[in-house]
Amino acid sequence: MDTSVSSSSGRRLAGPRGLPVLGSFFPMLSEPLALANKLHARYGDVSLIRVYKTPIAFLRNPVDVKRVLIDEPQTFPKPLIDNPFNGNGLTVSRGDHWKRQRHMVQPLFHKEKVRLWSGIFSEELAKSVERWKEMGARGESFDMYTEGARLMFGVMWRTCFEEQPEIAYFDRIMDAIDVFGRRVSPLSVLLYNLMPRMDPRHERVYTSVKLINGWIYERIGKRRGRGTEDGDITLLSMLVEAKARDSGESMNDKEVRDEIVNLFGASFEMIATSLTWAIHACTQHPEVTQAIRDEVQGVTGGAPPRYEDVAKMPYTNRVVQEINRLCPPAWTILRETASEVEVGGVMLPKGTQLLLCPYAIHRHPDHWKDAETFDPDRFLPERLTGMHKGAYVPFGAGSRICVGQHMSLVDTVQTLAAVLQQLDVEYLGKTPVEWQTRLTFVPKHGMPVRMRARQG
Numbered sequence: 001m002d003t004s005v006s007s008s009s010g011r012r013l014a015g016p017r018g019l020p021v022l023g024s025f026f027p028m029l030s031e032p033l034a035l036a037n038k039l040h041a042r043y044g045d046v047s048l049i050r051v052y053k054t055p056i057a058f059l060r061n062p063v064d065v066k067r068v069l070i071d072e073p074q075t076f077p078k079p080l081i082d083n084p085f086n087g088n089g090l091t092v093s094r095g096d097h098w099k100r101q102r103h104m105v106q107p108l109f110h111k112e113k114v115r116l117w118s119g120i121f122s123e124e125l126a127k128s129v130e131r132w133k134e135m136g137a138r139g140e141s142f143d144m145y146t147e148g149a150r151l152m153f154g155v156m157w158r159t160c161f162e163e164q165p166e167i168a169y170f171d172r173i174m175d176a177i178d179v180f181g182r183r184v185s186p187l188s189v190l191l192y193n194l195m196p197r198m199d200p201r202h203e204r205v206y207t208s209v210k211l212i213n214g215w216i217y218e219r220i221g222k223r224r225g226r227g228t229e230d231g232d233i234t235l236l237s238m239l240v241e242a243k244a245r246d247s248g249e250s251m252n253d254k255e256v257r258d259e260i261v262n263l264f265g266a267s268f269e270m271i272a273t274s275l276t277w278a279i280h281a282c283t284q285h286p287e288v289t290q291a292i293r294d295e296v297q298g299v300t301g302g303a304p305p306r307y308e309d310v311a312k313m314p315y316t317n318r319v320v321q322e323i324n325r326l327c328p329p330a331w332t333i334l335r336e337t338a339s340e341v342e343v344g345g346v347m348l349p350k351g352t353q354l355l356l357c358p359y360a361i362h363r364h365p366d367h368w369k370d371a372e373t374f375d376p377d378r379f380l381p382e383r384l385t386g387m388h389k390g391a392y393v394p395f396g397a398g399s400r401i402c403v404g405q406h407m408s409l410v411d412t413v414q415t416l417a418a419v420l421q422q423l424d425v426e427y428l429g430k431t432p433v434e435w436q437t438r439l440t441f442v443p444k445h446g447m448p449v450r451m452r453a454r455q456g
C-alpha cells in the first residue's frame with residue numbers, strides 16, 4: 001500500500017507505507033540503496049518513507065542535491081551521529097566544533113602535503129604489486145577489495161605514524177568499521193540510537209575501540225614527549241601541531257584521537273573500493289586497459305608511475321572519475337531538515353532524514369545519457385561544460401566536501417596505472433557483480449582476481 005503526503009504545491013508525494021509501527025525498517029536495514037533505487041523508479045526524484053516515527057526522504061535530483069549540500073547547509077545540517085568509534089571527529093562533528101576542526105585538518109590534505117607523503121605510497125604500492133605478482137606465479141587468486149584495503153591501510157598508518165602497522169591493527173580497525181558500516185553508519189541515527197544493545201557484536205566493537213584507542217593514545221603521548229623534530233612529516237605530528245584559526249589553540253589528545261580515527265574510517269576502505277571497481281571495469285573492457293597501458297608507457301617509458309606522473313595521465317584519470325560515477329564508494333550522504341522545509345515541491349517536516357545516494361544521482365536521466373554505459377570520455381573537459389553542480393558528487397559537495405579527494409584520486413590512478421603496466425588481470429567471479437552497501441558500496445561476494453606478470 002502507498003502513503004501520500006500533501007505538498008504545498010498540491011502535488012502528492014508517495015512512498016510505501018510499510019509495516020504498522022516499524023514502517024520500512026526491514027527494507028532499510030537489509031539494503032537501503034536497493035530501496036532507494038526502487039523508490040526513485042516508482043515515485044520519482046523525491047520519495048518519503050518512515051522508520052518508526054522518523055520520516056526519511058530520498059533525493060536524487062541534482063537541483064535538490066545542490067541546494068542541500070552547497071546552497072543551504074544551515075537548513076540541511078548533518079544529523080547527529082553518536083558512536084564511540086567516530087567520537088566527535090570531522091566526519092560526524094557539527095557546528096562550531098566542526099568549523100574549528102575543518103580549518104585545522106583540511107590544509108593537511110592540500111596537494112603539497114599529499115606530494116610529501118607520496119614516497120610512502122609508491123613504496124607500499126611497489127610491495128603490493130610484487131606480492132600480487134608472486135601470488136599469480138603460484139597460481140593463487142585473491143580478493144581485490146581486501147588487498148586494496150590492506151595496501152591503503154598500510155599507507156595511512158605509515159603516513160600517520162611512520163612505522164609499519166601490525167596485522168592486528170588492520171584486523172581490529174576493519175572489524176570495527178565493518179560493524180559500524182554494516183549496522184550503524186550511515187543509518188546510525190535511526191538504528192544505533194534506537195536499539196544499541198540488541199546486537200551481540202556491540203560488545204565486540206567496544207572492545208575493538210578500547211584497543212584502538214590504546215594504540216593511538218600511546219603514539220600521541222610519545223609524540224608529545226619527543227617534541228617537535230625537523231623533517232617530521234607524519235600526519236600525527238601535523239595534527240598535534242595544528243592551530244585553530246581564531247584562538248591559536250591546538251587539539252587536546254581526545255581531539256587528535258578523534259581526527260585520526262575519522263581519517264582512517266573515511267579513507268582506506270573508500271580508496272580500496274574505488275580501486276576494486278576500477279580494476280574490475282578494466283578486466284571487462286580490454287580497450288580501456290590497452291589505452292591506459294599506452295598512456296602509462298608514453299608518460300613513464302616503462303618506469304613505475306610516480307606521483308608527478310598522475311597529472312600527465314588524463315585518460316587514466318577519466319577512467320577513475322567514471323568509475324566513481326558508476327560505482328560511487330560513498331553510497332549515501334546524510335543530512336536532515338533543521339525546520340519544516342519544501343524540497344522538490346514537497347513539504348518535509350522538521351527532523352526528516354535526507355538520504356542523497358550518489359549511485360542514483362549519477363544516473364539521473366535528465367543529466368546522464370546512457371547512464372549505465374561505462375564511458376570514461378564523459379569526463380573529457382569539453383563534455384563537462386554545463387554539467388550541473390549537483391549531478392556528480394562522489395566526494396560530496398559544498399562546505400563538507402571530502403578533504404581527501406585529491407589524495408584519493410592520485411592514489412587510485414597511480415595504483416591502476418602500476419597494476420596494468422606490470423600485470424595481466426583476470427576476473428574470476430560471476431557477472432554481473434552483485435553489490436551491497438556496507439560503509440562503502442562493495443561487491444557482495446568480494447572481487448576475486450588473479451594477476452600475473454606481463455610478458456615482454
Ligand code: HEM
Binds near residue numbers: 090092102329404408
Ligand atoms: C574514493 C575515496 C573517497 C570517497 C569516495 C570519499 C567520499 C566522501 C564523501 C561523499 C564525503 C562527504 C560526506 C558528507 O557530506 O556528509 C566525504 C567526507 C570526508 N572525507 Fe572522504 N572520501 C574518500 C577518501 C577520503 C580520504 C582518502 C580521506 C582522508 C585521508 C577522506 C576524509 C574525509 C573526511 C575527513 C570527510 C569529512 C569532511 C567534513 O565533513 O568536513 N576521504 N568523503
